[in-house]
Amino acid sequence: MPPVSIRDVAMRAGVSVGTVSNVLNRPNLVAEATRERVRAAIGELGFVRNESARQLRQGRSRTLGVVVESLGNPYFTDLARGAEAAMNTDGFDALWCTSDGSAAKERRCLDFLEEQRVSGVIITPVGLDAGRIAELRDRGLSVVVLDRRAYDGVCSIRVDHVAGGEIAVDHLTSRHRRLAIVTGPLVAEPITDRYEGAVAAARRAGVAEEHLTTLVQGDLTPTSGMEAARRLLELDPLPTGVFCANDLLAIGLVNALLRTGVKVPEEISVVGYDDIELAGTSVVPLTTVRQPRHELGWTAAELAVAEAGTAEGHEHRGLALSPSLVVRESA
Amino acid sequence: MPPVSIRDVAMRAGVSVGTVSNVLNRPNLVAEATRERVRAAIGELGFVRNESARQLRQGRSRTLGVVVESLGNPYFTDLARGAEAAMNTDGFDALWCTSDGSAAKERRCLDFLEEQRVSGVIITPVGLDAGRIAELRDRGLSVVVLDRRAYDGVCSIRVDHVAGGEIAVDHLTSRHRRLAIVTGPLVAEPITDRYEGAVAAARRAGVAEEHLTTLVQGDLTPTSGMEAARRLLELDPLPTGVFCANDLLAIGLVNALLRTGVKVPEEISVVGYDDIELAGTSVVPLTTVRQPRHELGWTAAELAVAEAGTAEGHEHRGLALSPSLVVRESA
């Protein structure tokens, strides 16, 4: 049978389409009896609102787009849940897109979301220039930048990764004088910030330049962590404290060290970053820096919803959440 | 400025709206010069198609919904990528929803997708009854069931987990006579199938009933794996071969064993399931059962697209992909 429209429901219930719409959207304007009759008709016919028509007429949508690099990192799940929870609370739905770290895919995501007429976008930009952002804003979309410093004229919410890198290395320097920092490509802001904070903390603690080694890996996976362990063990003198830019790296590194017979933390101490579940369940429970992931997602959504709500004058805010050290056994 | 519509573009280019629409959808019907003029106008005004209007008029959408339990399991990423790649190839876009294992949330996801008028749904059902599925199909949606056995009248694609459990345990029984099986709640089909296959293989290999222990954990996380290790070590006599229903469990279990000083695989051999990246990078590289994840996602999308394309007579297919054993060092 052909799709059921509001008109069919009206006919069945013996009322006008306007009344059906009222039952759907302002039920208090409709007399009890009529309301029930319409509801019955809806049930019998299996009517489902056509969101396209609704949105077309209303001009706006109750949908927010979220563009992230990947859903793969377990760190991401909490963020997603936090964001979705906040949106649902405010009657919004989320459209998830992944850029896979490619500027081209990111563009396609944004095009898609614009065509869908989402009322706002939460995004972790990869190849996004100020121009495109301005474009989005001009079209009336609220934009929230996630985990990057504020751009001009948009809200942003991030974690203070400089501080994160600092507390990690502060913890190491209390017992170690020769450090290594294992990181991914120094491109994305969260990574460069962690690195910067780590280096600054090491200097401040008086670690000698020649005793501060940086190992840049191709990505932030456990496989890269193992590779980093190999490179680490070639250093002379051997560093005794290692900071890894995320937990997956740290886990790979620790595992590789253990395979080689190097004791953690006795011979080498390791601090990770993220506090994913695996950090607590690895062979040597990992000392790491925890990010308030759920809160990050929740707040991002709140910002987006708030801005989508206000018609004009909106005060853009750049928020930064603080990470915290979780001490376990690896350092 | 107010949103730019096709009408504004038409005015600017000095043509009718019909022509603009043709440039957008059937450019070959439009004369070269006109086409360029319209394209220029589109660029100058920054016109973006309103997908709602398009969809409303066309009746159908080029969008498929995907409902999965969670995006958290790293196993899931490949599947998502495979599905999205296949859809994009066919000019479809994906709408991702997570049910978080709750029947209520699953219902809300489906409601959302129906209101969006997606042309099909790929779903890993959690609380879905045949009635609701029939409803979806009656409304003209193509339905593909993912990782569950075929329902009546829908396509399905899954991995043969019974076979997966078998090859895992076959590998163990070649050297072990006392086995333990660690699993999550015996509710979801992929888990019960693995269990069933594992038990069948053990029996077939002549493992005595009293030497086949099942440890049912609350979930499939590494934390539960550690818990399982504790329970395992209380058994007497100690099993020497363990099959875990997924890699996260196995990793937690192995790590807990190592912490306690039990040697893997010398004292206890462990086989996991999934072959996530961490399987290869744990302290003792994990022997595990690999699922063709990318292919699973890709094929699911292909099925959905195919069915969405055909108007009427569609032959429903129930596909099952074969898992394979990846032998590393843990068993």
Next chain:
DNA sequence: AGCCTAGCTTGAAACGATTCACGATCTTTG
């Protein structure tokens, strides 16, 4: 010249909801 055809373009009718000014009834009140 008259007629055809091919190639472009037009304009109006949908699609399915929301909105809002306006009727129709019924109650209340002076």
Next chain:
DNA sequence: CAAAGATCGTGAATCGTTTCAAGCTAGGCT
């Protein structure tokens, strides 16, 4: 009893696109 509310319903206009029958032009053919 008439006027004034109060309470419910109605129906047409509208959102931005696609679609399609019909119109127009230019050129070729007889």
